[in-house]
Amino acid sequence: MDIPEKFRALRVQEQDGKYITQIEEMETSSLPEHDTIIKVYFSSLNYKDALSASGNKGVTKNFPHTPGIDAAGIVLKTNSDNFKVGDEVLVTGYDLGMNTPGGYGELISVPSQWATKLPAGMNMRESMIYGTAGLTAGLSIDKLIRAGVKPENGPVLVTGASGGVGSVAVAILSALGYETFASSGKKSAEDFLKKVGAKEIISRDSLLENANRPLLKEQWAGVVDTCGGEILASVLKSCKYSGSVTTCGLVSGMNLNTTVFPFILRDVNLLGIDSVELPLERKVTIWNKLAHDWSSEKLESLATYCTLEELPKYIDEILKGQIQGRVVVDLHS
Known part of the structure; x- marks a missing residue:
């Protein structure tokens, strides 16, 4: 699969002590030099993302920055034996969206050991409701x-x-x-x-x-x-x-x-409970349970969907404690 030269991302800029979110067109060459590049289809909004977007230096130290601690997408390039180009994968935790450009960009570059194959029985959209x-x-x-x-x-x-x-x-x-x-x-x-x-x-x-x-x-x-x-x-x-x-x-x-x-x-x-630095094998075990034994017919009831353009509104709402359930960010539509 071809890797585009440019991609869109929701970036947080620091301007005169204030933090401004805006969608920017980024050069793919600006991504970190990791071994796996993923085209992001869906991400989600977590409180930590809102902290990053509002300039919390305990989460993100340097700006400009692309938040998004979750991402689900398709592998465009990898040196890993665990994946091949075209595989559907998800990434949660580690440094994604903290100090590594995160899932609010249409492309991410991450170490392969941060990613796991999407479990059978779960699609990318469902994985980001979780x-x-x-x-x-x-x-x-x-x-x-x-x-x-x-x-x-x-x-x-x-x-x-x-x-x-x-x-x-x-x-x-x-x-x-x-x-x-x-x-x-x-x-x-x-x-x-x-x-x-x-x-x-x-x-x-x-x-x-x-x-x-x-x-x-x-x-x-x-x-x-x-x-x-x-x-x-x-x-x-x-x-x-x-x-x-x-x-x-x-x-x-x-x-x-x-x-x-x-x-x-x-x-x-x-x-x-820690879900950030958790060993990948433990994450895989839980993802498989979420896809099968623990699947809930109520899952869709938890979700609100938004685009990158709409995301700043929901970032503001989650900081004010006004969000119920989960906000899923659709980067593909």
């Missing part, structure tokens, strides 16, 4: 299952449930037969969360009621926490005996102020 958020949700659910959390053990809770990770987790858990409760600070998200599989919606205020106590009433066999901070501290206290809590986010804070009581009196497990 994206990093869906992979993170899958990793969380996998850890709960491996820790012994079964549907018959009792209800499970997802915090920050209207966001990308949370909404995918609700859809998968309900499809797997878990009695799934969803917590959200957005009253407007209730209908959406029930549509994707939540049995009941719990307000953030309810989760934090009596949160100063060292232990709370046992409720949850398992929890997928996307919030951190005081929310995480509270759900640890209300976990059932030998229950497990996964944690992957810090929207409610990066500090965890709690006691050891949930761990030494109720045998509770706190399980950390």
Whole structure:
């Protein structure tokens, strides 16, 4: 397949201390010199992308820059024995979209070890409904299952449930037969969360009621926490005996102020989730589960679609906490 000399990308420019997004025509020769070039068909919007687009130096150090930590597309060139030209692949995590030009460009150049073949039974568009958020949700659910959390053990809770990770987790858990409760600070998200599989919606205020106590009433066999901070501290206290809590986010804070009581009196497990530097073989395992055993008929209900031209609007909305579910970026239409 021919490699075009130019391609379009959503670029973030730093101008007088402000960060401006605009679509630019780029020279293919400007891409990093890695061993695999991919034509991007779909990407997705994650909170980390919005941070990059707004100049957060903890995510992206140098500008101008092309965000997009997710990409699904077709291999145009590779030196890898794992792929051939024309293969459909996806890339999530590592340095893509952080300091390496990301999936908001029609072409990316990456090390082959960042990419994995698209699993059978999943198309490129579906893979980006999941994206990093869906992979993170899958990793969380996998850890709960491996820790012994079964549907018959009792209800499970997802915090920050209207966001990308949370909404995918609700859809998968309900499809797997878990009695799934969803917590959200957005009253407007209730209908959406029930549509994707939540049995009941719990307000953030309810989760934090009596949160100063060292232990709370046992409720949850398992929890997928996307919030951190005081929310995480509270759900640890209300976990059932030998229950497990996964944690992957810090929207409610990066500090965890709690006691050891949930761990030494109720045998509770706190399980950390990382989807960025995860070994590729673990990613492949989860992607295959998402494509088959964990597939959900609710998947399409999670998705909103946009073009590169429309993307800045959604970047602004996700920074304001106004996005429900997943935003998929179509670079092909």
